[in-house]
Amino acid sequence: MKALKIAVLAKQVPDTHNVGADAMNADGTINRAALPTVFNPEDLKALEMALQLKEEVEGSTVTVITMGPPRAAEIIRDARNRGADDGFVLSDMRFAGADTLATSYALSCAVQSLGAVDVIFCGRQAIDGDTAQVGPQVAEKLSMPQVTYAELLMEHDDKTLTIQRRLERGTEVVRVQMPALVTVTSAATDCRYPNAHRMLRYGNNEVTVHSADDIETDLSRLGLSGSPTKVKRIENVVLAHKEAEQVTPTEEGLGRLAQTLISEHIL
Amino acid sequence: MAKNNVLVYCEMSEKNTVADISLELCTKGRQLATRLGGRLQAAVLGHNLGEAVKELSPYGVDDVFVADDSRLSPYRTLPHFAVLIQLLEKEQPGIVLFGASSVGRDLAPRIASRLRCGLTADCTQLEIGDHTDAKTQTTYKDILMQIRPAFGGNIIATIVTPQTLPQMATVREGVMKKELFDPSYKSEIHKVEVAIDAGDDSAVQILSREIEEQRIDIKGAQVIVAGGYGMGSADNFKLLHDFARLIGGTVGATRAAVDAGFCEGERQIGQTGVTVRPKLYIACGISGAVQHRAGMEQSAKIISINTDPDAPINAIADYTIIGDVMTVIPQLMEAYKKHLK
Numbered sequence: 001m002k003a004l005k006i007a008v009l010a011k012q013v014p015d016t017h018n019v020g021a022d023a024m025n026a027d028g029t030i031n032r033a034a035l036p037t038v039f040n041p042e043d044l045k046a047l048e049m050a051l052q053l054k055e056e057v058e059g060s061t062v063t064v065i066t067m068g069p070p071r072a073a074e075i076i077r078d079a080r081n082r083g084a085d086d087g088f089v090l091s092d093m094r095f096a097g098a099d100t101l102a103t104s105y106a107l108s109c110a111v112q113s114l115g116a117v118d119v120i121f122c123g124r125q126a127i128d129g130d131t132a133q134v135g136p137q138v139a140e141k142l143s144m145p146q147v148t149y150a151e152l153l154m155e156h157d158d159k160t161l162t163i164q165r166r167l168e169r170g171t172e173v174v175r176v177q178m179p180a181l182v183t184v185t186s187a188a189t190d191c192r193y194p195n196a197h198r199m200l201r202y203g204n205n206e207v208t209v210h211s212a213d214d215i216e217t218d219l220s221r222l223g224l225s226g227s228p229t230k231v232k233r234i235e236n237v238v239l240a241h242k243e244a245e246q247v248t249p250t251e252e253g254l255g256r257l258a259q260t261l262i263s264e265h266i267l
Numbered sequence: 268m269a270k271n272n273v274l275v276y277c278e279m280s281e282k283n284t285v286a287d288i289s290l291e292l293c294t295k296g297r298q299l300a301t302r303l304g305g306r307l308q309a310a311v312l313g314h315n316l317g318e319a320v321k322e323l324s325p326y327g328v329d330d331v332f333v334a335d336d337s338r339l340s341p342y343r344t345l346p347h348f349a350v351l352i353q354l355l356e357k358e359q360p361g362i363v364l365f366g367a368s369s370v371g372r373d374l375a376p377r378i379a380s381r382l383r384c385g386l387t388a389d390c391t392q393l394e395i396g397d398h399t400d401a402k403t404q405t406t407y408k409d410i411l412m413q414i415r416p417a418f419g420g421n422i423i424a425t426i427v428t429p430q431t432l433p434q435m436a437t438v439r440e441g442v443m444k445k446e447l448f449d450p451s452y453k454s455e456i457h458k459v460e461v462a463i464d465a466g467d468d469s470a471v472q473i474l475s476r477e478i479e480e481q482r483i484d485i486k487g488a489q490v491i492v493a494g495g496y497g498m499g500s501a502d503n504f505k506l507l508h509d510f511a512r513l514i515g516g517t518v519g520a521t522r523a524a525v526d527a528g529f530c531e532g533e534r535q536i537g538q539t540g541v542t543v544r545p546k547l548y549i550a551c552g553i554s555g556a557v558q559h560r561a562g563m564e565q566s567a568k569i570i571s572i573n574t575d576p577d578a579p580i581n582a583i584a585d586y587t588i589i590g591d592v593m594t595v596i597p598q599l600m601e602a603y604k605k606h607l608k
Contacts, residue, residue: 099385100376100379100386101379101380101383101384101385101386104380129388129417130388130389130539131376131386131388131389132372132376132388133372133375133376133379133386133388134376135376136344136373136374136376136377136380137376137377137379137380139377140376140377140380140381141380145344145345145470145471146344146373146377147471148344148369148372148373149369149373162474165369167369167478168368168369169478169479169480169533170476170477170478170479171476171477172341172473172475172476172477172478173473173474173475173476174471174472174473174474175471175472175474176470176471176472177469177470177471180470227385228383228384228385228428228430228431229385229386229387229426229427229428230398230400230426230427230428230429231424231425231426232398232412232425232426232427233424233425234422234423234424234425235422235423235424235425236422244571244581244582244584244585244586244587245585245586245587246586246587246588246589247570247586247587247588248588249588249589249590249594249595249598251598251601251602253588254588254595254598254599254602255602255605255606257570257586257588257599257602258599258602258603258605258606258607259606261547261568262603262606262607266490266546266547266567266568267490267514267515267547267603
């Protein structure tokens with residue numbers, strides 16, 4: 001079988017479970033420097049699916065692409081330790097403030113810089129935005145069919161991939177023609193661990209950082225200027241207090257509550 | 268003017284009826300179109316649509332665009348994309364709404380990419396308003412305010428797309444109310460010519476589908492016993508099932524509880540789950556992140572059981588019980604049994 005050129009789109013995301021008060025800039029964008037980061041969980045699952053395909057088709061390569069600040073090189077290194085051949089970071093102030101449209105444009109240009117790619121895997125969505133938009137948008141920009149919500153790569157041949165998708169209330173099995181873009185959900189297999197041998201061998205290798213000048217782009221479609229969505233207003237969540245009645249967790253207190261609910265026909 | 272029109276992309280259910288989410292969007296779309304003085308439009312793409320189209324009129328739909336073709340059912344991205352893009356380019360509505368379902372979230376971003384317009388995911392409110400750009404001082408009148416919790420639920424963001432059309436948003440099922448507008452409302456039905464390239468038709472082939480009937484009807488439940496991460500374990504979650512069974516309720520959960528594997532995803536309540544409006548909502552070990560509250564704050568009565576007196580959930584509760592769920596719930600069950608007699 002012909003070797004496949006596989007790309008994985010990944011994102012280093014703030015750990016949204018640990019958000020501090022300085023998480024937002026005054027202009028409504030995210031102050032990423034103030035947050036601990038992780039490899040976006042569904043992107044790790046996408047990497048695993050890519051690595052499985054690579055193992056099955058001899059000679060195939062997996063290249064991981066991420067966009068973010070230079071420290072996003074951490075996830076490229078991590079991906080390499082887990083089995084990816086290589087990767088690079090797209091990092092440039094001109095990418096800053098990008099919404100999903102500008103992000104997908106930049107990523108699609110980065111993918112094109114690799115030449116003809118057979119398959120792109122990415123996570124369904126990132127935990128810092130939950131939009132699930134970038135995958136389908138990259139697919140559109142590259143005129144590739146998309147398979148979203150993938151949970152299992154079942155079969156492949158020279159021209160097609162057979163994939164099981166996870167929908168709200170069931171599953172669907174589809175066969176897609178390559179080249180194609182696949183977004184992977186949390187139901188897919190967990191990614192393998194970094195390999196000690198690979199860590200020793202590649203762990204300290206440099207990670208390439210590309211600027212907007214290193215890939216072919218139309219600068220007006222990048223960053224804030226390429227982003228149609230604007231944040232008009234950010235409100236910190238202030239809770240409208242209504243008078244809550246405090247119920248003491250005693251037999252008497254709970255008894256009275258039960259009585260009230262029953263007499264008001266709520267229960 | 269076309270830019271005052273609001274178009275809803277209608278999804279078809281497994282039974283070939285218009286999906287609830289789409290009818291909810293029509294209800295919201297009707298309000299927006301009325302406010303803008305425009306028409307409410309619905310795009311229905313599928314096969315053997317006959318009766319389904321008639322369902323839409325009472326929701327105040329002015330124009331129903333019907334694309335009926337075997338290649339459009341079941342849903343596949345590229346055929347739907349091809350037909351919808353052609354329709355949008357012809358009609359040029361100012362606002363397009365999609366359900367935030369596996370279909371809407373697959374199709375809407377691809378459409379937004381082609382039209383190079385904005386798209387806001389999982390909106391919890393949609394309003395019409397004005398926006399003045401802080402830099403240029405240009406004011407944009409009557410544009411769509413796309414409101415959603417963001418960033419771990421710490422903020423509520425209002426997103427606008429002032430310079431590009433259409434303005435697009437997705438909304439989760441159950442977030443907007445489904446309400447008939449006028450039972451005798453008359454729609455104009457427009458047949459859409461279906462043009463799909465052979466390549467778009469053959470790119471993805473569906474080999475099999477296994478779609479189950481909805482098993483858990485959390486949306487329709489009158490009483491919900493919901494558990495959060497504070498329940499501690501899947502084992503402890505069993506207590507919630509006992510409690511719910513006793514009081515005739517249904518078990519719900521927060522995303523944190525679902526992610527932790529305490530309970531199945533179908534029970535998830537909140538921005539990325541289901542929105543509910545029961546008579547009684549009992550929040551057990553739930554701190555009350557804004558995404559969760561977005562899915563339950565319209566409950567008629569809310570009881571919060573939590574060890575933390577400062578948990579955000581307590582601010583919207585009618586009754587707060589400060590204590591450990593594993594102690595309080597059995598006590599409450601006993602109290603209920605006693606007073607029921």
